[in-house]
Each structure stands twice: as structure tokens, then as C-alpha cells.
Amino acid sequence: xxxxxxxxxxxxxxxxxxxxxxxxxxxxxxxxxxxxxxxxxxxxxxxxxxxxxxxxxxxxxxxxxxxxxxxxxxxxxxxxxxxxxxxxxxxxxxxxxxxxxxxxxxxxxxxxxxxxxxxxxxxxxxxxxx
Numbered sequence: 285x286x287x288x289x290x291x292x293x294x295x296x297x298x299x300x301x302x303x304x305x306x307x308x309x310x311x312x313x314x315x316x317x318x319x320x321x322x323x324x325x326x327x328x329x330x331x332x333x334x335x336x337x338x339x340x341x342x343x344x345x346x347x348x349x350x351x352x353x354x355x356x357x358x359x360x361x362x363x364x365x366x367x368x369x370x371x372x373x374x375x376x377x378x379x380x381x382x383x384x385x386x387x388x389x390x391x392x393x394x395x396x397x398x399x400x401x402x403x404x405x406x407x408x409x410x411x412x413x414x
Contacts, residue, residue: 310342311330317349
């Protein structure tokens, strides 16, 4: 179940795609959230002008509002799958945490536990075409 902030962010993303939510434009919805969901209110956002920059702004807001709620991995995967962003533009690359010995890997999915293989309702992940 979504809380109020998450629900407004979902509506803003839908409005970005032209779905009428009854709450105004995607930017109006983000600005309403910034004006009413926190004290003191955050400054209003302006339209960055291009479709890609609008998606970037929306997901930047989602990252800020939903920090430490477990939504980020799903958002990053949606940026790759639904918004056709390149994986290396969405996920970190290069040395891990300042280390010169360990690099970030290329895997962007969480492994499915072996215990799920006995679940008769599990038929694989959507991203694997199963």
C-alpha cells in the first residue's frame, strides 16, 4: 500500500505520460507535494523543458521523497526497462566506494532465492521473459 507521498509521486508520473489524474500537471503535483508535505516548504520546481530532463527530475524527486523506503532499485530498473535508459547511465560503474581493487558488477537484478523454486506459483521473473 502506498502512503500519501508515494501516491502523489505515482500520480505525477502518470500525469507526465498524459494520464489525467485530476490533480493538475506532473509539475503542479510535484510542487504541491513540496509545498504541503514538509515544513518549511521546499522551493517550487521549474519545467526543465525536455522529455528526458522531465523524467530525470521526476525520478530525482522520487529518490529524495522515498529515501530509505526500498523503492530505489525498482525505480532504477524502470528507468532502464520502461524509459530505455542505458544501464551504465542509471547504475554506478567503475571502482566501488573509492576502491581500486573492486569494480561495480554489471548485474542489476536481485537473485531469486533457491527456496522459491518449490513455490508452484513462481514462474520466473518478468525481466527474464519467463
